[in-house]
Amino acid sequence: MVRAIVTAAGERFVTPLAVSALTGERVFTDLFSLTDEQEIGHIRLAQDCDLVVVAPASADFMAKMALGLAGDLASTALLATDRPILVAPAMNHRMWAHPATQAHRASLAARGVACVGPGTGPLAEGESGPGRMAEVPEIVEAVMSLLAGGPLRGRRAVVTSGPTFEPIDPVRMIANRSSGRQGHAIAAELARLGAEVTLVSGPVAIADPMGCRVVRVETACQMRDAVLAAGPADIAVCAAAVGDWRPETVSERKMKKVPGVAAPVLTLTQNPDILATLSAAGPERPRLVVGFAAETDHRDDNAAKKRAAKGCDWMLANDAVFGAPTNQVRLITADGAEDWPLLDKTEVARRLAARIAAVFGETP
Numbered sequence: 001m002v003r004a005i006v007t008a009a010g011e012r013f014v015t016p017l018a019v020s021a022l023t024g025e026r027v028f029t030d031l032f033s034l035t036d037e038q039e040i041g042h043i044r045l046a047q048d049c050d051l052v053v054v055a056p057a058s059a060d061f062m063a064k065m066a067l068g069l070a071g072d073l074a075s076t077a078l079l080a081t082d083r084p085i086l087v088a089p090a091m092n093h094r095m096w097a098h099p100a101t102q103a104h105r106a107s108l109a110a111r112g113v114a115c116v117g118p119g120t121g122p123l124a125e126g127e128s129g130p131g132r133m134a135e136v137p138e139i140v141e142a143v144m145s146l147l148a149g150g151p152l153r154g155r156r157a158v159v160t161s162g163p164t165f166e167p168i169d170p171v172r173m174i175a176n177r178s179s180g181r182q183g184h185a186i187a188a189e190l191a192r193l194g195a196e197v198t199l200v201s202g203p204v205a206i207a208d209p210m211g212c213r214v215v216r217v218e219t220a221c222q223m224r225d226a227v228l229a230a231g232p233a234d235i236a237v238c239a240a241a242v243g244d245w246r247p248e249t250v251s252e253r254k255m256k257k258v259p260g261v262a263a264p265v266l267t268l269t270q271n272p273d274i275l276a277t278l279s280a281a282g283p284e285r286p287r288l289v290v291g292f293a294a295e296t297d298h299r300d301d302n303a304a305k306k307r308a309a310k311g312c313d314w315m316l317a318n319d320a321v322f323g324a325p326t327n328q329v330r331l332i333t334a335d336g337a338e339d340w341p342l343l344d345k346t347e348v349a350r351r352l353a354a355r356i357a358a359v360f361g362e363t364p
C-alpha cells in the first residue's frame, strides 16, 4: 500500500486527485485537517509504514528536513517517523551544487537518510547538469533494497565515535577535538545497509544517526565497558579518539589555586586500549575489527605498525585533523594498502561500509 502526502508546492504540479488515482488511496495534504486527524492522525501516518520516500526532494524540502522544520504535513511526518527514509533530490544544478544544499545532504546522510540520484542531464530550465530526479526504476530499486533490509541484515556492529573526557576534578578534564563526524557517519551507513548497530559515543555536538542504538559515555573506561556490553558483534569499527591517559586520581572537589603555591602536577595513568582489547577478544572477537590511525607524522608507516601492534584487521590511516567535513584515508589490510581520494566523511563511511558488506559476501 502506498499513501501519498502532497505538499503545497507539489499541488502546483499535480493534483491530489491524480495522485490518489495512482495510489488507490486517499491523499493527505493538510496538517490541520480535522477529518484526517480523526481518521489516521499525522503521527500514525508517519509511523504506519515501512519506508518514507521523498520524491521529488526539492532544495527547500531537503533544507527543512536537515533542520528539522515541521511547518506542514510532509515535514511533520518526516520529523515524527523512525522508519527508513529515502530522498530523490530534484533541482537546478546550481542549487544542487550550492554549499548549503550539500551541507544539508551531508547532514541527512549522517543521520542515515538514503539518497538516490540526482542524475545528470537536461533540466527544466533548459540547462543541463546534475539535478535531475533519479529515473523511476532507480527509485524503485532503491526502495526494494531498503525494504529487503540491506546486505548487512542480521549482522551486529559496534562503532565507537567522538572524544573521551577524562576528569581532573568536577569542573576540569582532559579532552580532545574529535567531532564524532566520521564515526557517526559510519554507524549510519552500516545501519542503512541493514546491520544492527550500537554506537558508543563520547560527548559530541552532532545529532544521533538514524537507525542506531546510541550509548553515551564520557571516559575511556566507560567506553570500553559499553563496547564490551554491546558484544558479541560481527563488526567493530573503532573511530573514537580515545584519550590515552587519565589522571590517576580525580579530585572530588574543585582544585583551588593558592597564591604562592606551585601549580599541581598531574600524574597520569594509561587507559585501556579498546581496539586492542576487541582484537584479542578470543572466541568473542568480532569477525572484522577496524581501527583508525590519526597521525601527524609518518602517517602510513605509523598506521601500518599500529595495525600490527593492535591486532586489528583493517586500519584506516588519516591525518590528525579533527572537525573537518572531509577525510583522506589510506586503507591498510593484510593484503596491502590503498589510498582513497579526499572525500566527504559520509562518502568515506559509504565506501567503508560497502567494503565491509563485501567481506560478509554481499554487495550493497
Ligand code: CTP
Pocket: 160, 220, 238, 239, 240, 241, 242, 243, 244, 271, 272, 273, 274, 275, 276, 290, 291, 292, 293, 294, 295, 306
Ligand atoms: N583506540 C582505542 N582505545 C584507546 C586508544 C585508541 O580503541 N585507548 C583506537 C582508536 O579508536 C583508533 C586506534 O585505536 O581506532 C588508534 O588510535 P590512535 O589515537 O591513532 O592511536 P593510539 O593507540 O592512541 O596511539 P598514539 O596516540 O600513540 O598515536
